[in-house]
Amino acid sequence: MSHDGATSRPARRPARRPVLRSAAFLVSGALAVTALAGCSSGDDETESSSAAAAQDIAPAARGDIADGGTLRWAVDALPVTLNSFQADADAGTSRVAGAVLPSMYRLDNQGRAVRDPDFLEKAEVIESEPKQVVLYKLNQQAVWSDGREIGAADFAAQWRALSGKDSAYWTAHNAGYDRIEKIERGKNNLEVRVTFAKPYADWRSLFSPLYPKDVMGTPDAFNEDARRKLKVTAGPFSVKKIDRDAKDITLVRNPRWWGRQAKLEQLVLLAVPRKDRADALVAGKVDLAAVDPEDASRISLADRDKGTSGPLAHGPGALTPAQSMRSWAVAHSDDEDAAGAELDARAKTRKAATKYKKEQSRLEDYVVRKSLEPAFTQLALNGSEGPLADERVRRAVARAIDRKKLAEVVLKPLGLPAHPVGSHLALAGQQAYADSSGALGGQDTTEARALLADAGWVSGGPLKKETATAKPKTAGNVSGSEGKKSKAGTEGEKGAASDSDDGTGIVGESDQKPGDRQPPLLDPARTAAYQHAALLRQADARKLREADKEKKHADQYAKEAAQGGAPGAYAPKGTAAPAGAPAGPLAKDGKPLTLRFVLPSGPGSDSLRAVADRISQMLEKIGIRTETSKVADASYFKDHIASGQYDMALYSWPVSAFPATDARPIYAKPVPAADGSLTVEQNYTRVGTDHIDQLFDQAIGELDEGEERSLVKQADARIWAAAGSIPLYQRPELVAARRGVANAGAFGFQEPDYEDIGFLKAGARPGAEPNASGKASSSADSSASPSGKSSGSPTEKRSEKPSE
Numbered sequence: 001m002s003h004d005g006a007t008s009r010p011a012r013r014p015a016r017r018p019v020l021r022s023a024a025f026l027v028s029g030a031l032a033v034t035a036l037a038g039c040s041s042g043d044d045e046t047e048s049s050s051a052a053a054a055q056d057i058a059p060a061a062r063g064d065i066a067d068g069g070t071l072r073w074a075v076d077a078l079p080v081t082l083n084s085f086q087a088d089a090d091a092g093t094s095r096v097a098g099a100v101l102p103s104m105y106r107l108d109n110q111g112r113a114v115r116d117p118d119f120l121e122k123a124e125v126i127e128s129e130p131k132q133v134v135l136y137k138l139n140q141q142a143v144w145s146d147g148r149e150i151g152a153a154d155f156a157a158q159w160r161a162l163s164g165k166d167s168a169y170w171t172a173h174n175a176g177y178d179r180i181e182k183i184e185r186g187k188n189n190l191e192v193r194v195t196f197a198k199p200y201a202d203w204r205s206l207f208s209p210l211y212p213k214d215v216m217g218t219p220d221a222f223n224e225d226a227r228r229k230l231k232v233t234a235g236p237f238s239v240k241k242i243d244r245d246a247k248d249i250t251l252v253r254n255p256r257w258w259g260r261q262a263k264l265e266q267l268v269l270l271a272v273p274r275k276d277r278a279d280a281l282v283a284g285k286v287d288l289a290a291v292d293p294e295d296a297s298r299i300s301l302a303d304r305d306k307g308t309s310g311p312l313a314h315g316p317g318a319l320t321p322a323q324s325m326r327s328w329a330v331a332h333s334d335d336e337d338a339a340g341a342e343l344d345a346r347a348k349t350r351k352a353a354t355k356y357k358k359e360q361s362r363l364e365d366y367v368v369r370k371s372l373e374p375a376f377t378q379l380a381l382n383g384s385e386g387p388l389a390d391e392r393v394r395r396a397v398a399r400a401i402d403r404k405k406l407a408e409v410v411l412k413p414l415g416l417p418a419h420p421v422g423s424h425l426a427l428a429g430q431q432a433y434a435d436s437s438g439a440l441g442g443q444d445t446t447e448a449r450a451l452l453a454d455a456g457w458v459s460g461g462p463l464k465k466e467t468a469t470a471k472p473k474t475a476g477n478v479s480g481s482e483g484k485k486s487k488a489g490t491e492g493e494k495g496a497a498s499d500s501d502d503g504t505g506i507v508g509e510s511d512q513k514p515g516d517r518q519p520p521l522l523d524p525a526r527t528a529a530y531q532h533a534a535l536l537r538q539a540d541a542r543k544l545r546e547a548d549k550e551k552k553h554a555d556q557y558a559k560e561a562a563q564g565g566a567p568g569a570y571a572p573k574g575t576a577a578p579a580g581a582p583a584g585p586l587a588k589d590g591k592p593l594t595l596r597f598v599l600p601s602g603p604g605s606d607s608l609r610a611v612a613d614r615i616s617q618m619l620e621k622i623g624i625r626t627e628t629s630k631v632a633d634a635s636y637f638k639d640h641i642a643s644g645q646y647d648m649a650l651y652s653w654p655v656s657a658f659p660a661t662d663a664r665p666i667y668a669k670p671v672p673a674a675d676g677s678l679t680v681e682q683n684y685t686r687v688g689t690d691h692i693d694q695l696f697d698q699a700i701g702e703l704d705e706g707e708e709r710s711l712v713k714q715a716d717a718r719i720w721a722a723a724g725s726i727p728l729y730q731r732p733e734l735v736a737a738r739r740g741v742a743n744a745g746a747f748g749f750q751e752p753d754y755e756d757i758g759f760l761k762a763g764a765r766p767g768a769e770p771n772a773s774g775k776a777s778s779s780a781d782s783s784a785s786p787s788g789k790s791s792g793s794p795t796e797k798r799s800e801k802p803s804e
Contacts, residue, residue: 052372052417052419052427052428052429052730053370053371053372053416053417053730053748054371054748055109055371055745055746055747055748055749055750056369056370056371056735056745056746056748057369057742057743057744057745057746057747058369058737058741058742058743058744058745058766059742059743059766059767060742060743060760060764060765060766060767062260062263062756064742064760064761064764064765064766065263065742065743065756065758065759065760065761065764066263066758066759066760066761067263067758068263068264068265069263069264069265069266069758069759070264070265070266070267070268071264071266071267071268071287071288071741071744071757071758071759072248072268072270072285072286072287072288073095073267073268073269073270073286073287073288073289073744074270074271074272074277074280074286074288074289074290075091075092075095075269075270075271075272076090076091076092076271076272076273076274077090077092077271077273078092078242078244078247078248078249078269078271079092079093079096079249080227081093081226081227082096082097082226082227082228082229082230082239083211083215083222083226083227084097084209085161085162085171085172085173085222086170086171086172086223086227087170087172089172092249092269092271095269096230096239096249096251096269097209098209098235098751098752098754099235099236099237099251099267099754100230100233100234100235100237100238100239100251100254101209101210101211101230101233101234101235102116102118102119102142102150102207102209102210102234102235103116103119103207103208103209103210104116104119104120104123104136104204104206104207104208104210105120105204105205105208106208106751107374107657107749107750107751108749108750109747109748109749109750110429110430110431110749111374111426111427111429111430111655111656111657111749112430112431112657113204113205113657113658117139118139118142118258118259119138119139119142119150119210119234120136120137120138120139121137121138121139121140122135122136122137123135123136123137123204125203125703128199128703131181131195131196131197132195132196132199132200132203132703133193133194133195133196134193134194134196134203135186135191135192135193135194136155136191136192136193136194136207137186137190137191138150138151138190138191138192139190139258140190141258142234142258143234143256143258144212144232144233144234144256145232145233145234145238145254145256146231146232147256148212149189149190150210150234151185151189151190151192152183152184152185152186152189152191152192153189153213154210154211154212154213154216155183155192155194155207155210156183156213157211157212157213157216157217158177158207158210158211158213158216159177159180159183159194160216161216161217161222162174162177162216163177163178163180164177164178166219168219168223169219169222169223170219170222170223171222175661175662176200176202176203176205176206176661177206179196179197179198179199179200180194180195180196180197181195181196181197182194182195183195194206198701199701199702199703200700200701201660201699201700201701201702201703201705201708202658202660202661202700204657204658205656205657205658205661205662211226212232212233212234214231214232215230215232228242229242233254234254234256235254235257235754236253236254236257236259236260236261236262236754236755237251237252237253237254237262237267237754238251238252238253238254239251240252240266247270247271248268248269248270248271249268249269250266250267250268251266251267251268251269252265252266252267253265253266257755259755260755260756261755262754262755263755263756263757263758264757264758267754267757270285270286272285272286272289274292274604275603275604277289277290277291277292277295277736278291278295278298281295281299281362281363281366281736282359282362282363283362284362284365287737287738287741288735288736288737288738288741288744288745289735289736290733290734290735290736291368291734291735291736292604292734293413293414293606293607293732293734294604294606295734295736296368296370296414296734296736298360298363299363299366299367299368299736300368301314301360302360302361302363302364302366303364303367305360306364311353311357312353312356312357312360315353315356315357315360316349316352316353316355316356317349317350317352317353317356318353327342327346330342331343331346365738365739366736366737366738366739367736367737367739368734368735368736368737369734369735369736369737369745369746370414370415370416370732370733370734370735370746371416371733371745371746371747371748372416372417372427372730372731372732372733372748373654373730373731373732373733373748374427374654374655374656374748374749375652375653375654375655375730375731376421376427376652376653376655376727376728376729376730376731377410377608377611377650377651377652377727377728377729377730377731378424378650378651378652378653378725378726378727378728379397379398379401379615379648379649379650379725379726379728380641380646380648380649380650380651380684380685380724380725380726381394381397381398381647381648381685381687381723381724381725381726382644382646382647382648382649382684382685382686383685383686383687383722383724384644384670384678384686386595386647387457387588387593387595387647388595388647388648390455391722391723392451392452392454392455393451393452393455393457393593394687394722394723394724395440395441395448395451395723396448396449396451396452396455396622396624397448397595397619397624397648397723397726398440398441398723398726399440399441399442399443399444399445399447399448399451400443400445400448400618400619400621400622400624401443401615401618401619401726402443402618403420403421403437403443403726403727403728403729404418404419404420404443405614406420406611406614406615406728406729407419407420407728407729409607409610409611409614410607410610410611410729410732411729411730411732414732414734416732418729419729419730420437420727420728420729421727421728421729421730422434422435422436422437422727423435423436423437423716423727424653424663424666424667424716424719424720424725424727425655425659425663425712425713425715425716425719426655426659426712427655427730427749428730429749430655430657430749431709432659432709432712432713434713434716436713436716436717436720437720437727438720439717439718439720439721440720440721440723440726445621445622448622449622449623452586452593452622452623452624455588456588456589457586457587457588457593457623458586458587458588459584459585459586459587459623460584460585460587584623585623585625586622586623586624592625593623593624593625594624594625594626594627595619595624595625595626595627595647595648596626596627596629596646596647596648597612597615597616597626597627597628597629597646597647597648597649598628598629598631598636598640598641598645598646598647598648598649599612599628599629599630599631599636599649599650600630600631600632600633600636601630601631601632601633602632602633605633608650609630611650611728612628612650615648616628626648637651641684642684644680644684644686650728652731653666659712660696660699660700660708660711660712661700663696664693664696664700665681665682665683666681666682666683667683667688667692667696667715667719667725668681668683668688668692668693668696669683669688669689669690669692669693670683670686670688683724685724685725686724687722687723687724687725688722688724689718689722691718692715692718692719692722695711695712695714695715695718696711696712696715698711699711699712699715733746733747733748734746740759740760741757741758741759741760742757742758742759742760742766743756743757743758744757
């Protein structure tokens with residue numbers, strides 16, 4: 001799980017399902033399952049066969065990739081464990097496992113589990129009655145790095161460790177493995193028979209990754225040894241060293257690898273916190289790094305400004321004409337102290353601008369590759385207590401928000417398709433995707449107000465006197481020392497005058513944005529004269545506007561009097577408010593309808609806070625006030641989301657190819673514990689029903705794939721109807737890649753083909769498009785970035801790795 005922009009960052013890529021499970025990943029009884037399953041959003045429904053955005057990895061044929069070289073790939077932190085099945089496994093664990101361990105199935109660029117022929121020749125269900133039996137036929141060339149064949153003994157050891165029967169193994173989960181009855185050797189050691197005690201639809205999710213029996217054979221090896229090292233591996237790479245001081249992991253070619261030899265000689269995973277990514281890119285310390293929108297914008301501007309000789313139109317020193325004039329006026333004023341301070345500030349600005357331009361020139365070595373992550377951001381509504389414990393209030397909140405507009409807030413500025421997500425369990429492009437949001441209904445302010453009225457929340461109701469002396473917060477207000485008051489006015493309204501703004505204009509100041517190019521103001525005397533004349537014109541114009549306003553008021557007064565109405569009288573009771581007008585504050589039992597909106601305060605969460613502000617504006621229209629609490633990124637999940645200390649929150653879930661298994665803990669009905677608390681698994685909204693659980697249970701045991709997908713869609717419709725989780729948009733995936741890096745970048749659904757990643761040969765251009773299996777084909781991709789000279793090329797000397 002992730003919140004957008006915070007340092008705990010992104011939703012873990014579901015390529016490695018064990019990581020997904022350890023990291024992350026409702027309803028009116030009158031609604032029939034069949035009716036819900038048939039609901040959709042109508043015209044906005046996205047076909048499951050078409051992904052919302054294509055991957056962007058600068059694909060290239062292996063013949064165009066140079067042999068050798070070291071690629072430095074930024075990760076948020078070094079993994080604390082190399083065991084993907086432990087609770088603290090993270091994205092770094094997943095990346096290492098993907099490069100050095102076997103997987104029977106991997107995800108392709110449509111989010112489907114596909115057989116990996118390097119390890120698995122064939123796998124199929126050979127019996128379904130009386131019990132399900134799956135037969136695996138392994139690649140006869142597949143061996144561990146110590147020379148031993150990969151075989152039934154490894155499958156059996158992993159099953160015993162993850163079955164949940166031996167509590168000495170500290171496992172994060174055992175889904176699927178707990179359904180296995182026995183594992184046997186087939187005709188030879190390359191055949192593995194797996195017999196299930198209970199049918200398991202997601203059997204392809206198992207043994208990916210597969211660890212050697214040396215790791216899984218004993219609790220000590222599983223619990224301790226595999227956290228720090230992997231002596232025996234089987235992939236295109238193996239682990240050479242883990243340097244905790246330099247904060248990097250070095251992977252090298254596996255000499256016993258039987259598949260296509262890795263193009264890179266070394267793959268270095270370097271820990272670089274998000275806040276330091278821009279500096280690392282400027283210093284040339286990394287070749288590939290996920291970045292925030294702000295850093296991506298800098299790289300795009302660097303590419304645009306390539307060859308520019310004059311001052312940049314952005315960054316320090318980029319002023320509007322009005323700002324330039326104001327600075328000149330202060331620097332040449334009679335106030336010596338103010339003038340001196342301004343001159344000092346201008347000198348610092350010039351120094352900063354020079355540094356910034358130099359940094360921008362270094363960022364020209366990179367390009368931004370962008371797609372959409374296999375994860376979505378949701379509005380979570382805590383249904384355990386307070387107003388949101390009432391399903392009608394949750395549904396009102398959901399019906400009040402315009403998910404399309406929220407998606408546009410985040411994705412449109414990035415040039416990515418802005419479609420709201422229509423499913424909790426799959427994303428556009430996956431076979432299981434179906435837009436079931438119609439089970440809840442689309443944006444409808446009138447219906448939202450009716451739901452609140454039905455729940456007893458009325459406008460203008462009596463309020464009990466507050467005991468606290470502080471004034472209650474309203475929509476958009478922020479509590480906490482880090483917060484600042486936001487404006488929850490008419491949706492789409494940009495800006496408002498500050499308290500110190502008396503409305504007087506400043507000559508030269510317009511809608512011109514900082515950084516836009518304008519002719520320099522070179523003649524102070526002419527400018528001063530122009531300013532004086534313009535101010536006089538403004539004063540005259542202001543007097544005329546005030547006189548005109550008084551005349552209009554007088555005319556309106558006379559018109560109402562002539563019609564027999566008292567000026568200022570209220571409209572008759574029951575008259576509808578103008579469309580789009582905010583509703584009055586709602587109250588019930590003497591309490592106002594105010595919801596606490598908890599958000600991360602980190603510098604990378606700007607887009608998340610922009611979405612929250614827009615949601616607050618939308619809710620104000622139906623009379624719901626919000627108090628926004630900005631909390632430290634480190635405590636956002638543990639102290640607020642997981643503990644239930646919020647009313648509304650924004651965070652993300654990844655999706656997988658196995659929703660019946662992976663999504664169940666996220667939407668399972670909370671179970672009361674002996675001490676009166678709730679056991680919520682990963683359902684942090686605390687909203688669930690027995691029927692949803694039953695649908696997941698039926699789906700997980702259904703071996704007919706079509707019927708399984710139907711059950712999953714029915715479960716999704718009921719999750720929508722319960723209105724605990726409101727999917728908003730698919731998360732953007734922005735990756736900075738050094739020019740010349742091929743077959744890497746914004747992967748979308750697909751797992752990386754580590755052996756194909758590398759640097760383009762001199763003169764080569766990316767252009768081979770991945771086919772359905774993710775391998776390169778010959779068709780062109782016009783969006784791929786051109787190659788260029790790179791310090792990451794295999795023939796050039798690498799820079800030393802930094803320590804932090």
